[in-house]
Structures are given as C-alpha cells and as structure tokens.
Amino acid sequence: MSTWHMDDGLAVRYADGELNPTLAASVEAHLLACDQCRSLLAPRVPRSRLDRVWAEVADAVDTPAPGPFERLLRAIGVHDHTARLLGATHSLRLPWIAASTVALLFAALASGETTRWGLLSYLTLAPILPVAGVAVAFGRDGDPAHEIGLAAPYSMFRLMLMRAAAVLTSSSALALVMGLGLLGDDWTVAAWLLPSLALTSLTLVLSSRFDPRHCGAAVAATWLLVVVATNLREPSLAMFGGAGQAGYLAITFVSGVLLIARRREFS
Numbered sequence: 001m002s003t004w005h006m007d008d009g010l011a012v013r014y015a016d017g018e019l020n021p022t023l024a025a026s027v028e029a030h031l032l033a034c035d036q037c038r039s040l041l042a043p044r045v046p047r048s049r050l051d052r053v054w055a056e057v058a059d060a061v062d063t064p065a066p067g068p069f070e071r072l073l074r075a076i077g078v079h080d081h082t083a084r085l086l087g088a089t090h091s092l093r094l095p096w097i098a099a100s101t102v103a104l105l106f107a108a109l110a111s112g113e114t115t116r117w118g119l120l121s122y123l124t125l126a127p128i129l130p131v132a133g134v135a136v137a138f139g140r141d142g143d144p145a146h147e148i149g150l151a152a153p154y155s156m157f158r159l160m161l162m163r164a165a166a167v168l169t170s171s172s173a174l175a176l177v178m179g180l181g182l183l184g185d186d187w188t189v190a191a192w193l194l195p196s197l198a199l200t201s202l203t204l205v206l207s208s209r210f211d212p213r214h215c216g217a218a219v220a221a222t223w224l225l226v227v228v229a230t231n232l233r234e235p236s237l238a239m240f241g242g243a244g245q246a247g248y249l250a251i252t253f254v255s256g257v258l259l260i261a262r263r264r265e266f267s
Helices: 008-015 021-031 033-042 047-062 068-075 078-086 094-111 115-124 128-135 146-151 156-183 193-206 212-230 243-263
Strands: none
Touching: 008 021, 008 033, 021 033, 033 078, 047 068, 078 156, 094 156, 115 212, 128 156, 128 193, 128 212, 156 193, 193 212, 193 243
16 A cells, blocks of 8 residues: 655645646545545635536536537527437437438439439438437437436426427428428429328337337338339339328328327337
8 A cells, every 4th residue: 555645845736736737647546545635735725716616517517518409499499408308319419410411412412413213312311311310319228318318307208209309300301401402492302201201100109119229220121122112123203192192191190199099108
C-alpha cells in the first residue's frame, strides 16, 4: 500500500489548477481513497467554487442539453416531457435522418437515368424507410431510452404510437420534399404514401407479438420480393395504381383495428 501523501505546496497548486493533466489525474485518484489528503485540500478550495462546480454537474446530469429534434418539437408547442421522449428515439436523430436522405437521394437520382426502373426504385424504397425507423423506435434492444419510457407516465401503447407517428411523419416529409424537388410534381411522386402507411401499421401489429426489428425486416423483405416478382418481366407502376392504393388503404384500416384490439399486449 502506498504511503505517499500530498504536501501543502502540492495541495495549493492543485487547488489553483496549476498541475499538469497527468499529475492532476494522479492526485485525484489518490484523493478518492485518502481521507488525510482530502482534509488537507478542503480548506484550500473556496466553498463558492465547490457549490458552483456541483451546480454545473447536477445541471448537466438532471437537465441534459436537448438535441435539435427535441428543440424543434418544443418550438412547435410539444410539451417538454413528450419532446424529451420523442427526442431520445434513435430513428429521429441526425445520423439516421442523414442516412435516410442519402438512400432517397440515390433512388431519386436513379430515376433520372432510367425513367421506369428509376421511378419504381424510388417508389419501392420510400415506404421502407418509415418501417425501418419504426422498427428501431421502440423495444428493449433497439431503443436506447427503453427504461426511460417504462418510467414515463405513459402506457407503452401510447408511447409506441407517438414515436411511430413522429418517425412516419419525419420520414414521409423527407421523402416527399426530395421527390418533389428531384422528380417533379407528378402524382406518382407521392404514390408511395399509402404503401408506407400500410407497411408501417402492419409492422406495428406484428410487433405486439414479435421483436420490432424482426418484424420490420420481414415486412420490408416481403415488400421487396413482391415488387421484384410483379416487375420481373417489365417495370410497371401497377402496384401504385388505383387498385393497389385501395389495397394499401384496406391493410392500413385492418391493421389499425388489430392495433387497438391488441393494445394491452404492448405493455
């Protein structure tokens, strides 16, 4: 066991912040286990300074700085506690949104090269992004704020719907703006909206029984297989026509009914 202790000169230099980082770290490690040196140092640190440091630490721990999305939610009138829960959602953070933007950008640019296949690829990709976002928006393994959500005064079903709605809205707005900006104002640019809603609601229903990430992956893979199978011979937008849109609307309605019926299974 070390018998080394601080002397008066070292205590004064440490209190005044004059030690280099390496020596200061060594002193701090020693202070954790040495009552004698803590007693020597205590009179040399002004009480006001200690109170100020403690207040800064407590403020940083208890009220962490809100992220950009959380600040945006507060600016448009969302309650602080709701904004905090939504702001902690992984798929509403800047890295996720940036990745989604890049994916949509490549799909939109591809549509300018080969019109039929390019537009079809964009309409195929756009509905999957909200599904992926919702899949990681809740659940013990995918949600970094899962324990916070459990402690919040919300039912898990309500929290899930809030996050899903926020993810769906942000992803849809991003895809719609990019589509209009790069593909023009033709109605087909928005033909993915109902498929997106159908796939997302279907993912939520399945998540009442299975892991959300597995559900999202299964729904996305099934969607891709159906698109490829129906367009294998020749690219067509038939899946996004009137009959297809009616089918997506029906899936959304049935999924909504099942969600309400299974709402207790999310707790």
